[in-house]
Amino acid sequence: MRLVQLTVPTGKRETILATLDDRGIDYVVTDEDSKREYTAVVYFPLPSPAVEAVLDELQEAGIDEDAYTVVVDAETVVSRKFEALREEYENGDVESDRISRQELQAEAESLTPTFAVYSIMTIISAVVATAGLLLDSPAVVVGSMVIAPLIGPALGASVGTVIDDEELFLESALYQIVGIVLSIAAAAVFAWTVRITNVVPPGLEIAQVDEISERLAPDLLSLVIALGAGVAGIISIATGTSVALVGVMIAAALIPPAAAAGIAIAWGQPSAAIGSTALVLVNVLSVNLAGLVTLWYAGYRPENLFSVGPTEERVRRRVVGLALIVAVFALFLGAITYSSFVTSTFEENARGEVERTLDEDEFVQYQLLEFEVVMDDDYPFRGPERVLITIGGPGEDPDPALARTLHERINQHAADTVGVEVRFVGLVER
Incomplete structure (x- = not known):
């Protein structure tokens, strides 16, 4: 009311x-x-x-x-x-649940702070996210999302398009571009600073940090987060409900990947930043695409009836353009997902070969203690580089035939030759 x-x-x-x-x-x-x-x-x-x-x-x-x-x-x-x-x-339909066009425009404008405040808050959130990733702390990463001021620009571009407010659209698009650049740059500078000052261990491998590695090689499911955030954000603002939690969801799609890209750059691994940077871009575009479609479906139109036709054509062009770009990025993420699937399949098959080999009568005296697949650094399409196998058994040295057999059988499941390293631990029976 x-x-x-x-x-x-x-x-x-x-x-x-x-x-x-x-x-x-x-x-x-x-x-x-x-x-x-x-x-x-x-x-x-x-x-x-x-x-x-x-x-x-x-x-x-x-x-x-x-x-x-x-x-x-x-x-x-x-x-x-x-x-x-x-x-x-x-x-009871969608149009009856939404707020007015006038309120929507005012809400979209109010969600975007001044440029100075937006820049400062974006930098702070990126720095906090970077610290959280380096600490491998999900709680700190979530905290960075809460303070990120991204929901206004992310939704303002869609609102400006459907109500024919090009000034709002251009301002929101500019804010989003600046936000991406600032967040990646701030993360890179902060990560480089803590690295050269040895705030983090000198030998820290970023690929070994779970919170970072999952964003350096994102999969196709990451796209669902951005699309869901865009739809939820527009529905929340269009129905006049709270947008705070939706703002956190949008920030979740943008800030942590941007921080991961900055960390990779600071660690001198620009190729590792490709996947996370692509994730940031596809998430931004997906939020805008979902927002446009949702607003138009909700029945928002320009105030001037003579502008409805041109605006509808503009919305159609932008939706098609965004959909095509998102589809290209989706193919890229799909390729990463397939690469991860191939790697997981290889790891499963390799472990199975080791277990079956050790079950044979010739090697039944040995037992598998540890199994690890070491990945290469070819981001974002990482593959297995070598397999580390630790076995235990009687005596001081294992049967030489065991290492040869494991190497042959494991490489049957690899597209390229994978090194197989067998480590032996002598077990003493009591």
């Missing part, structure tokens, strides 16, 4: 009040004696779905943007006429 406060321009009082009467809207009028160009202020409650239609009709009656129109939340309205008005507009 909304309470609308409207200043009535000189000469428009009767027309505006007649419009409200025709729609069965209760209102209160107070005379304006400030000797300005307004003669009165009218107050009236509306169901949320009625705001856009009523304000559009009042604008046609002579209310322009120079007049003051304030729309605020109303907790309770007790009125039979209001209940009838609610039944007229609230029919």
